[in-house]
Amino acid sequence: MSTKDNFIQTINDGYASKGDSITLGAAMLDGAPIADAHVKVPLKTLNRHGLIAGATGTGKTKTIQVLSEQLSSFGIPVLMMDIKGDFSGIAQPGEEKPFITERHQKINLPFVPKGFPVELMTLSEEHGVRLRATxxxxxxxxxxxxxxxxxxxxxxxxxxxKYCDDNKMALIDLKDMKKVLNYITEEGKAEIEENYGRISTSTTGIILRKILELEQQGADLFFGEMSFDIHDLMRIDENGRGYINIIRLTDIQDKPKLFSTFMLSLLAEIYDQMPEQGDAGQPELVIFIDEAHLIFNEASDALLNQIESIIKLIRSKGIGVYFVTQNPMDVPSAVLAQLGLKIQHALRAFTANDRKAIKMTAENYPISEFYKTDELITSLGIGEGLVTALSEKGTPTPLAATMMRAPESRMDVLTTGEIDAINAKSKLVRKYSEVIDRESAYEMLNKKISVAETAKVEEQKQVEQKQQEQKQSSGEMSTVTKSAIKVLTSATFIRGAFSILSKIFKK
Incomplete structure (x- = not known):
């Protein structure tokens, strides 16, 4: 058997699937695609998470687009973090240009331009479905x-x-939390010490400063009501296609704390609410986290541990999480070990550190008799990538340098008018556009403080009134005493005078 025949058999055996699968493209040997060696990923393994890595301009965005399109076609909803604003075009059909026709002829896959159902979401004041949590x-x-x-x-x-739960005070937004912190160190200090123990003002001061730091990154827009219902991410359109939910984060790149806060809360909420699914035929939801280093670079050790724990556990709920970044080393090794699908686009070796990073990256992939992985990583063209996935049995597939298929939707952003049109007909935009500011800890504590101050003023008035009455009473007593003394003095004088006169007349 020739090397080429051996290669084709290795790929076809390794990527064979009895159930439904998505097709990424055709495997390459000696720099050329083999039309009969398609690289497929079984739907049932897509909850095992993944990594899409590569230098800027090597095709990561288009790979995410291809994956999202095929997932949507199988009725699987997608949640996509759009940091650079590149993905909105997925709502409109693409255009079959000559280079696309040529590529698809080489890989022996059809190309049918089409758009997909899209919801545009936001964490900030951009137009779209507002995402909030309390x-x-x-x-x-x-x-x-x-x-x-x-x-x-x-x-x-x-x-x-605990104090807020005991007193039925809702903690809705950051102003609630700040108000409680101020209350327990000032007006409510005695109440807290009596029922919960002494709290240091220096400790509450540190917490308050950390909340202000979070607030400065825009978290005051995120914390509030109405809270986003994660089941609204699982919608299917009238044609049986899963919605592609695009969170527009173009103004979040300089706010990594807000981004990591949102991601962790979202994953925790999904894990908490979704039922156990086990190994089903396909995932319930697939999440793509673009520019994943924004999560990991700014995260504390405790936050990283929380993310790692959720990633390990959430796949049993039928949720697949895919990290997108330039270098695989951006992802902690504990998380990297949980990723079943890896798509590695080209990396560039400009420095000695770059070359070391590429060698380390190559070690994350299965050894192949057909490639020198560390050399191949630097020579891949645009829209080409090294792929390894999990087979239906859960074993790693052979490493395949792959010419990726092109997206069937538009490979460009939507116009402002097109964005407005999507938002105008969105049921979710209408559902989450209203800002609800119901009575919560902030208002309840202000009322409590106001009542206490009113009672204090009233008490002070009563004390002053009592003092005034006592003063008046004391004044009246003084007048009576003076009158009595005057009367007694007069009587004494008169008696004395009469006594003297009596003696004179007797003489």
Whole structure:
């Protein structure tokens, strides 16, 4: 058997699938695609997470687009973090240009231009479906980890949540949390010490500063009501295609704390609400996290541990999470070990450190008799990538340098008018556009403080009134005493005078 025949058999055996699968493209040997060696990924393994890596301009965005299109076609919803604003074009059909026709002829796959159902979402004030969550939904443990609190500070945070629960005070947004912090160190200090123990003002001061830091990154827009229902991510359109939910994050790149806060809360909420699924025929939802280094670079150790735990557990809920970044080393090794599908686009070796990173990257892939992986990584063209996935049996597939298929949707962004048109007919935009500011801890504590101050003023008035009455009473007594003395003095004088006169007349 020739090398080429051996290669084709290795690829076809390794990527064979009895059930439904998505087709990424055709495997390459000696720099040329083999039309009869298609690289496929079984749907049932797509909840095992993945990595899409490569230098800028090597095709990561188009790979995500291809994966999202095929997932949607199988009725699988997608959630996509759009940091650079590149993905909105997926809502409109693409254009079959000559280079696309040529590529698809080489890989022996059809190309049918089409658009896909899309929801545009936002964490900020951009147009789209507003995503929010309440502080209460985070809970003391998760909120403490986001703020990177130590054990003592986290203990105080638990007291705050317990106090609010005991007094039926909702923690909706950051102003609620700040108000509670101020209250327990000032007006409510005695109440807290009596029922929950003494709390240091220096500790609450540190927590308050950390909340202000989070607030400065725009978290005050994220925390609030109405909270986003994660089941709205699982929608299917009238044609049986899964919605592609695009979170537009073009203004979040300089706010990594907000981004990691949102991602962790979203994953925790999905894990908490989705039922156990096990190994089903296909995932319930696939999440693509673009520019994943924004999560990991700014995350504390506690936050990283929380992310790692959720990634390990969430796949049993039928959720696949895919990290997109330039270098695989951006992803912690504990997370990297959980990723079943790896698509590695080209990396560039400009420095000695680059070359070391490429060698380390090559070691993350299966050894292949057909490639020198570390050399191949630097010579891949645009729209080409090294692929290894999990077979239906859960074993790694052979390494395949792959010419990727082109997206069938538009490979460009939507116009402002097209974005407005999508938002205008979106049921979710209407559902989440209203900002609800119901009575919560902020208002309840202000009312409590106001009542206490009113009672204090009233008490002070009563004290002053009593003092005034006592003063008046004392004044009246003084007048009576003076009158009595005057009367007595007059009587004494008269008696004395009569006595003297009596003696004179007797003489």
């Amino acid at each position: 502080v209460s939904e985070f809970g003391p443990v998760l909120f403490s980890r986001i703020l990177d609190l130590n054990d003592v500070q986290a203990g105080v945070m638990s007291v705050i949540f």
